Structure formats: structure tokens, C-alpha cells
Amino acid sequence: MAEEAKPPVPPPPPEGEKKPAAAERAAPASAEAAKPAAPAKPAGPVPVSWTSPLVEKYKGRYGSGLDAQTYLGQNYFAVDRSLIPDILRLLRDEEQFDYCVDITAVHYLQREKQFDVVWILYSFPRNQRVRVKTQIADGASIPSSVSIWATANWLEREVYDMFGIPFDGHPDLKRILLPDGWKGHPLRKDYGILQQDNEWVQINLGIESGQ
Amino acid sequence: MNDSPHDVSNRALSNLDLETPEKPYLDSNELIINMGPQHPATHGVLRVILKLDGEKVLGTECVIGYLHRGVEKIAENRTYTMFNPYVDRMDYVAAVSNGLGYCEAVEKLMNVEAPARAKYIRVILTELNRIASHQLWLGTHALDIGAMTPLFYTFRDREEILKIFEKYCGARLTTHAFRIGGCQYETYAGFEKEVKNFLTFVAPKIDEYEELLTTNRIWIERTKNVGVISAADAIALGVTGPVLRASGVKWDLRKAQPYAAYSEFDFDIPTGTNGDTYDRYLVRMAEMRQSLRIIEQAVNRIPEGPIMAKVPKIIKPPVGEIYHSIEAPKGELGYFIVSDGSTQPYRLRVRPPSFVNLQALDTMVRGLLVADVVAVIGTIDIVLGEVDR
Numbered sequence: 390m391a392e393e394a395k396p397p398v399p400p401p402p403p404e405g406e407k408k409p410a411a412a413e414r415a416a417p418a419s420a421e422a423a424k425p426a427a428p429a430k431p432a433g434p435v436p437v438s439w440t441s442p443l444v445e446k447y448k449g450r451y452g453s454g455l456d457a458q459t460y461l462g463q464n465y466f467a468v469d470r471s472l473i474p475d476i477l478r479l480l481r482d483e484e485q486f487d488y489c490v491d492i493t494a495v496h497y498l499q500r501e502k503q504f505d506v507v508w509i510l511y512s513f514p515r516n517q518r519v520r521v522k523t524q525i526a527d528g529a530s531i532p533s534s535v536s537i538w539a540t541a542n543w544l545e546r547e548v549y550d551m552f553g554i555p556f557d558g559h560p561d562l563k564r565i566l567l568p569d570g571w572k573g574h575p576l577r578k579d580y581g582i583l584q585q586d587n588e589w590v591q592i593n594l595g596i597e598s599g600q
Numbered sequence: 601m602n603d604s605p606h607d608v609s610n611r612a613l614s615n616l617d618l619e620t621p622e623k624p625y626l627d628s629n630e631l632i633i634n635m636g637p638q639h640p641a642t643h644g645v646l647r648v649i650l651k652l653d654g655e656k657v658l659g660t661e662c663v664i665g666y667l668h669r670g671v672e673k674i675a676e677n678r679t680y681t682m683f684n685p686y687v688d689r690m691d692y693v694a695a696v697s698n699g700l701g702y703c704e705a706v707e708k709l710m711n712v713e714a715p716a717r718a719k720y721i722r723v724i725l726t727e728l729n730r731i732a733s734h735q736l737w738l739g740t741h742a743l744d745i746g747a748m749t750p751l752f753y754t755f756r757d758r759e760e761i762l763k764i765f766e767k768y769c770g771a772r773l774t775t776h777a778f779r780i781g782g783c784q785y786e787t788y789a790g791f792e793k794e795v796k797n798f799l800t801f802v803a804p805k806i807d808e809y810e811e812l813l814t815t816n817r818i819w820i821e822r823t824k825n826v827g828v829i830s831a832a833d834a835i836a837l838g839v840t841g842p843v844l845r846a847s848g849v850k851w852d853l854r855k856a857q858p859y860a861a862y863s864e865f866d867f868d869i870p871t872g873t874n875g876d877t878y879d880r881y882l883v884r885m886a887e888m889r890q891s892l893r894i895i896e897q898a899v900n901r902i903p904e905g906p907i908m909a910k911v912p913k914i915i916k917p918p919v920g921e922i923y924h925s926i927e928a929p930k931g932e933l934g935y936f937i938v939s940d941g942s943t944q945p946y947r948l949r950v951r952p953p954s955f956v957n958l959q960a961l962d963t964m965v966r967g968l969l970v971a972d973v974v975a976v977i978g979t980i981d982i983v984l985g986e987v988d989r
Binding site for chain 1: 664665668670672673674676677708709711833835836837838839849851856857920921922923925932934936938946947949951955956959988989
């Protein structure tokens with residue numbers, strides 16, 4: 390039983406800490422554990438193209454600017470940045486994706502277009518989720534969707550705060566979690582985990598460092 | 601509803617241009633005051649800037665971030681296993697729910713499924729935690745409005761849940777109860793009996809809370825037609841959880857997109873009609889009773905078997921991304937995880953229900969009195985640890 394296998398493994402914390410070295414050394418021990426999971430891997434991880442009437446409709450309209458895929462049963466559109474306000478509005482107006490669950494971004498430092506901006510949408514009538522992704526370069530802006538879903542207001546402010554991606558047409562684009570005068574956007578990959586705006590800390594908190 | 605005094609003031613407000621007052625500034629009684637961040641009724645370090653006309657609220661602005669710890673950045677610098685306890689520190693009054701959402705999201709990303717027994721244990725603990733979260737909400741919310749007794753009642757009874765948690769995993773609040781792939785701990789001897797005892801103990805206590813408040817005239821005056829939000833507004837603002845359901849939208853992720861073992865249980869989704877503070881109160885009271893129903897079914901049918909799926913010792917999900925969300929006591933709690941195939945998440949985004957629901961505060965309090973702002977902050981049920989992350 391699984392719980393009986395627990396006691397002989399007293400040091401679970403360091404298991405992932407020294408990742409590559411520990412992984413190789415632990416390989417013989419965890420071979421049995423790793424093996425059953427290994428055959429399952431190829432079954433899931435490959436994104437397959439997503440076909441549905443919804444996709445056909447938009448592919449017909451936008452052609453190569455739009456790519457629809459499914460990964461582990463979750464559907465997403467990878468779209469061209471130029472389609473962005475339109476496709477979001479159409480998804481709400483025509484396809485009843487009336488609830489914007491989340492807006493977020495992912496930073497890929499090595500890529501030419503450094504950011505993925507991601508909208509997670511949900512439709513109450515269809516009980517369906519879809520994600521819309523687009524790539525933008527550092528410094529480029531993206532149209533705001535506050536006029537489509539009111540909830541986008543704070544979500545976009547957070548993306549701006551954490552990544553420095555400006556949203557055009559946002560009614561009040563300013564930082565939300567960090568103080569207004571803070572320099573830098575912490576969720577960028579080139580922002581270190583211990584990094585902070587020392588100047589801000591010294592002026593506003595009167596201490597040498599927050600560390 | 602349309603005859604309520606609050607609605608009249610709302611109508612009057614809609615004619616008033618907030619940005620450019622027609623009257624000269626000195627003639628109006630506009631006043632900006634600051635509520636918080638150190639204020640007993642803001643449930644933590646929430647600062648609300650209120651724009652007032654006399655005692656009437658013209659608009660609000662929330663200033664948040666005082667508790668920002670950079671949870672998402674921390675996630676990128678920890679392994680999947682090491683990050684697990686951190687999620688408990690977001691919504692710290694419902695830590696079990698946070699852990700469930702995180703573990704399930706990573707499991708989904710790895711394409712593994714927790715064994716049936718683990719799922720049942722997860723459901724029992726999560727629903728106990730939902731009751732505890734609602735009890736804490738009720739006690740503090742009633743205290744804000746001026747009823748002190750419910751606080752003592754709810755904290756007394758919540759203690760019994762925390763005792764079960766402590767016996768199960770050694771911690772009362774930040775439980776770290778689940779692991780990726782299942783549960784680490786088998787239930788202790790007498791777990792089922794204690795949970796059943798708790799069910800018979802707490803059912804009459806919920807009636808007791810209702811006796812104190814449901815027909816209490818002061819409670820009704822302070823909550824009926826206060827902080828009304830329509831279903832359309834709630835959906836546009838992305839509000840979820842009891843706040844959405846009190847506006848009449850029958851939507852609960854446990855039913856809409858069942859996770860864990862929820863599809864195997866019989867329970868109802870309580871909804872309200874007016875979307876006011878009173879309805880949200882009734883919805884949460886009914887939810888506690890539904891949770892009792894779920895726990896009762898789960899504890900009677902808890903299957904035998906392993907509690908941990910076959911998960912590699914080193915969690916290394918394949919390259920890809922996943923969004924998984926659960927119905928936390930406050931609403932939809934989602935995790936969006938991007939894996940680059942290493943032992944650490946490349947990006948981990950938490951979709952916090954408190955943060956999104958708090959955005960609706962402005963819509964809900966416009967035209968009300970300052971004292972009602974306190975009631976509305978309480979009724980949204982926010983935890984600043986989750987708002988600020």
C-alpha cells in the first residue's frame with residue numbers, strides 16, 4: 390500500500406532540491422515508481438488540433454491568424470495579436486462566453502515575442518471553458534477588454550503590475566498589488582526572486598533593505 | 601425591492617455625473633475619507649478610499665497589496681512538492697480547499713488521478729473546511745454589523761472541525777493535508793466516528809445561529825436590500841461563489857464541472873433571489889447544511905484502498921499548460937500552471953476568488969451609507985491573504 394511505502398522515505402524535502410543530480414542518483418530507487426507513469430506520458434502531453442463547429446466558423450473567418458488546439462482535454466485558441474479585441478468580443482457576443490475567468494501572462498525571455506497573454510473564458514450557457522492566447526513583444530501593448538467584461542479591470546491591472554504589459558484603453562491603468570512608485574515588474578523572468586526596489590524601500594520604509 | 605430607500609438613492613445617483621459635478625465644489629458636501637488599512641471591519645489590511653456626500657457613498661477605491669508576498673514568483677522558484685504548503689497561506693481560513701485545487705491541478709498536468717479513497721478523504725476535509733470558513737465568516741460578519749453573540753457560537757463550534765484537522769494532519773489552520781497524487785496520511789482510528797459525531801453536533805448549532813439572526817429585526821434592517829448586485833452585473837464582474845448564487849445564478853463548480861468525487865454525491869445548490877446581503881447570508885447558511893449532507897454520504901461510503909496514486913518521487917510534469925479550478929468557500933479558485941518539463945513550475949497563476957469578488961465592492965456600495973460599507977465588505981467574504989497573495 391502506498392502509505393506503507395511512506396516511512397522508508399524520510400527525506401522528502403531534498404528530493405527535488407538538487408534536481409538533476411538527485412534525479413540521476415535516485416533513478417534506480419525510483420525506477421519502479423517512475424516506470425508506470427512513463428507509458429502514460431505520451432498519451433497526454435501532445436496538443437492535438439481542436440475541431441468543432443466553433444473552430445470551423447472562426448477559422449473560416451480569420452484563416453491562418455488563428456490556431457485551435459486541445460491539450461489534456463482543454464481547448465485553446467492561439468491567435469494573432471491583431472485579432473485580439475475582435476475575437477474576444479465575438480466569443481462573448483456570439484458564443485456566449487459571458488464570464489472572463491482570468492487574464493494573465495507568461496514571460497519567455499528567450500523568445501522574440503517575449504510574452505504570452507492568456508484569457509481564460511467560461512460560458513455559463515454552454516458550461517465550457519476556452520483559453521485565448523496571443524504573443525506580444527516586450528514593450529508592445531494590447532487592447533483592453535474592460536469594455537467586454539468589467540472584471541478585466543483589476544485583472545489587467547495585475548498583469549500590468551507584474552509584467553509591465555500596457556493595456557490600451559484601460560480606464561485606470563496603474564499598479565494594483567505593488568506600491569505606485571515601485572520600479573520593475575516582478576513576474577518577468579529577468580527579475581530575481583530576491584530583487585527589490587531598494588530605493589523605494591529606503592525612502593518609504595526608512596530601512597536599509599527589506600531582505 | 602424597488603421601493604427600498606437604497607434603490608431610490610441609486611436612481612438619484614445615476615443622474616449625477618461623478619467626475620464633473622455641476623454644482624461648485626464648495627456647495628456639495630463631498631468628502632474623501634480613508635477606511636483602513638488598519639481597521640477592524642476590513643478583515644485584514646484592506647484600505648478603502650470612500651468618496652462621500654454626507655454619509656452617502658458616491659464611489660470607492662480599494663487599495664490592496666499590503667499582504668503581497670509574491671506567491672506566484674515563489675512558485676517559479678520552488679519544486680512542485682515544495683510549493684504545496686505555500687498555497688495554504690493564501691486563503692488561510694480555507695487552507696484545505698487551496699491544497700485540493702493545487703494538488704488536482706498538478707495531477708491533471710501529470711495526467712494522474714488520485715485513488716478513490718483519497719478523493720473521499722479530500723471531499724470530507726474540504727467540506728469540513730467549507731463549514732469552518734462559513735462559520736468564521738458568519739461570526740465576524742455579524743460582529744461587524746453589531747451582533748456579538750454569533751462570534752462566540754461559531755468559534756466554539758469551529759473548534760471541533762479544527763480538532764479533526766489537528767488529529768488528521770497535526771495542523772489546525774495551514775493544514776497541508778493533501779499531496780500531489782493523493783493524501784499522505786491515512787485517516788486516524790475513529791476518524792469516521794468523530795466526523796459523524798460532528799455532524800450530529802453541528803446540525804442543531806446551525807439552527808441556533810439562524811435563530812439568532814434570520815428573523816432578528818436588527819439583522820434584517822441592516823442586511824435586506826443592502827449591497828444589491830444583479831445577476832448580470834455579477835457575471836460581468838466575474839463574481840463567483842455564494843455572492844453569485846445569492847443573485848440567482850445556480851452555478852457551482854462542484855456540479856457544473858465536478859472534480860474529486862463530487863459527482864457521486866447528492867446535494868443541492870442553494871440560491872437567492874435579491875442578491876442582497878441578507879440573501880448571501882441565507883445562501884451560506886444553506887450551504888453549510890448541504891456540506892453536512894455531502895460529508896454524511898462520503899463518510900458512510902468511504903471506500904477501502906490506497907490513498908496515494910503511483911506518482912514519481914520527483915514531480916516532473918511534461919511540457920504543457922493546464923487550468924484547473926475548484927469551488928472554494930469564496931468562489932472559483934483556479935490554478936493556471938505552465939510546465940517546461942522541469943521540477944519547478946515555469947509559471948503558476950492563482951485565480952483568487954476573493955480578489956475578483958472584491959472588485960464588485962464599488963458596484964455594491966454606491967448609494968449606501970458608510971455603515972453599510974462595513975456590512976458589504978463582510979458579506980463578500982474576502983481574505984486579504986488571498987487578495988494580495
